[in-house]
Amino acid sequence: MARRSERFSGRDAGRRLAPNGREADDSHAADDDRRVAADGGPEDDLAELEGNALAEKTAEIIDWIRPQANALLLAAAGAVLATAAWILVSSQQEATRAQSWEAYLAGLTTGQSAAFDEVIRRYPDTPAASWSQLVLADMALTEASDLAFSDKERAMPRLQAAAGLYSAILGSKPVGMLAERATFGLAKAREGLGQLEEARLGYEAVSREFAGGPMARMAAEHAVELGRESTRQWYDWFAAQSIKPPAAKQPEAGLTTPEAGTTPAEPAATPAATQE
Secondary structure (H helix, E strand, O other), X not given: OHHHHHHHHHHHHHHHXXXXXXXXXXXXXXXXXHHHHHHOOHHHHHHHHHHHHXXXXXXXXXXXXXXXXXXXXXXXXHHHHHHHHHHHHHHHHHHHHHHHXXXXXXXXXXXXXXXHHHHHXXXXXXXXXXXXXXXXXXXXXXXXXXXXXXXXXXXXXXXXXXXXXXXXXXXXXXXXXXXXXXXXXXXHHHHHOOXXXXXXXXXXXXXXXXXXXXXXXXXXXXXXXXXXXXXXXXXXXXXXXXXXXXXXXXXXOXXXXXXXXXXXXXXXXXXXXXXO
């Protein structure tokens, strides 16, 4: 028994003290693992390299931005100001547009030409101003048509004024109904001025370019009428006429007419009537 006990005791002592035994190897392996854990593995080395590269790149960007900082700030400020200015201008334009239409509608209510002149003066280059020009042109054309068979000398300047207004509207390249009415009005003004070929071409343009419009059929009929020789002969005859308003009738000698706005006095009562 004593010998077996010594055998086991020697085995345990050899296991603990063997310099190259398994127990010693396990101890060295554990120490290596702890050193590796402390130093970091390949993944940690890669992360460190990437972090260093990112830091270097960031530093380069900062070094590049620093001299450009003022310019970049000015550019950013300019962009902000430009945006704010655009918003302000847009809002002002909307307000101006609304005010121009209000003034135009007020002019339609009164029917006074001065109201449309004011719209054109205060709100130039707006749709309301163009429509105000159209109203003034239509008014001049209507007045000229009324004077054509009573006072031809006064009718001609009104026809010329109407033609000028219609031409100004068309010079702004309008579209839709405004363009249709201006083209038709200009053709009619030229017809009154005796410019028959220009008028015929204008009527044809209305019937062709605004075929679905309300004036297309009338324009087509006018174009056909102006193409007839009999129509041209009539206009030649009319151009040769001197149409003036009738001269005021002169009162007969010894007679006086009461002033305008006064009522003649009643005759004095007769003596017979007084006695009664």
